[in-house]
Amino acid sequence: MYTTIDFQTLAEQLKTAGTRRRVAVARPGDEHTKEVIMRSLQEGLADFLLVADEQSREAADGIMNISPRHVTVFYEKDDVATARKAVSLVKSGDADVLMKGTLNTDVLLRAVLDKENGIMEKGSVLSHITAAEIPAYKKLLLFSDAAVIPRPTTEQFEAIIRYTTDVFRKISNGIPNVALIHCTEKTSEKFTHTISYAEIMKRAGENAYGNISVGGPMDVKTACDAESGKIKGISSPVAGNADILIFPNIEAGNVFYKTITVFGNALTAGMLCGTTAPVVVASRADSSESKFSSLILACATADKK
């Protein structure tokens, strides 16, 4: 009924659309970050605003010398200053995407979350979205939150649903199937997230989240394997056909993220949302393929300022 898309196709669409997004990078010192930037430049996917301190200056200048038309370098005194400057470039509308280089994530997040100079959307909550290409699944799978919110409240679950369905609509068409993940189908006071899920199911029925299908509580197998839903007699359109998995807590989300990577040969892309522009904060252990996919996802879902 609808097209989902892989990262390769996303990259090609970005290229042919010709709307190069402008990416502000805080402290682009390490090899992985450099590799991702060079590849994006070669493929004509984005322009870069590199914010360097003394230690990342050589790397930044090196990149600019190779592609001076598409790279600008700014110089700041230390890591904290690079984070603030990169954030300010997004705030001023000079950049469409923010990307972390060799920087402690906390340092970047402090600048992002800053009440006065940060880039949080009004009234929103910071959250993390991952998109995964898993060989054993028929389409791109979005999930959240594997990295930021430890135990979402009902309101935070609603924000997460809004963020993930927004991303879905930018890269797919059709009605997103959202699965609310738990270990059984039971709603129970013992598991407060299932109480949130019940509230969300009720509100989804009242059309509170626009045109989406929501199902749950259900486990990962019921959400992604049609056979399992049938055996259990679950008739939800989400069962066996999920586009988006909402996890009850950060441990469960993180386990999913790491397990599909290690045992499912998945290629993942991650970014932060709740901000006025997507923020790419790949971690040290991510492959450079995964970091490149994250940048593609961020550029494909960013609004042109």
Add this chain to the structure above:
Amino acid sequence: MYTTIDFQTLAEQLKTAGTRRRVAVARPGDEHTKEVIMRSLQEGLADFLLVADEQSREAADGIMNISPRHVTVFYEKDDVATARKAVSLVKSGDADVLMKGTLNTDVLLRAVLDKENGIMEKGSVLSHITAAEIPAYKKLLLFSDAAVIPRPTTEQFEAIIRYTTDVFRKISNGIPNVALIHCTEKTSEKFTHTISYAEIMKRAGENAYGNISVGGPMDVKTACDAESGKIKGISSPVAGNADILIFPNIEAGNVFYKTITVFGNALTAGMLCGTTAPVVVASRADSSESKFSSLILACATADKK
């Protein structure tokens, strides 16, 4: 340094050892249970004590007629009575393994947990262990708890470590590498299980759990992918080489269980422990291959009464 074993090899060892375990089955009515029993009989792996009520009588008699030397049938009036009788057969030493047929798990558990007539080990806690053959992993991986204890306390984590390492020792040799799973390497008051982990790491250093290696908090990737631990500079012998994963909560454990099955093509075997004999409680959505593996694991780790 040591041999781990797959389910196929375990089955062959059981066969050649010739010590057929005796399995009490409560209400063996459904096709899957029947299939598993028939296959075990054909391969000469176990003897069966089938406890049937009116609705499962025909199935039980059918199995007995095919293999009268290795099958005994008991008749009870309803599902609750079949559960009690099957448990009593374990308690009296007539059976080495307990297996659930077509029965609500709660009904069987009530009989298992019964203070007077149940089969809990003294002072122990009921928990669930899964063993997984994952094509992308080099050895059998044990993990817990994906099905019973929602949020283990420090004491319950210690019981889970004892159960999983006991099972490991029965089917492998060498020192088990136990990974305490979290989403980062940080110990934090915000995540009470990481406080338990710190206590466990300390006690492991004092040799409280025998000859085992424990590492954590660490994520699934660090535990099972050698490259990731190296990048993060983690020197634990557990990193990249885990035999056992201990999950912080039931949601995370269950997500791992379902994810390796759906996306990692894993074959899993599960059983309950903390009881005087292993209890097989496969769920409706498990494949019959998985149910058969569960029975093999239970028989291979059961003590002969």
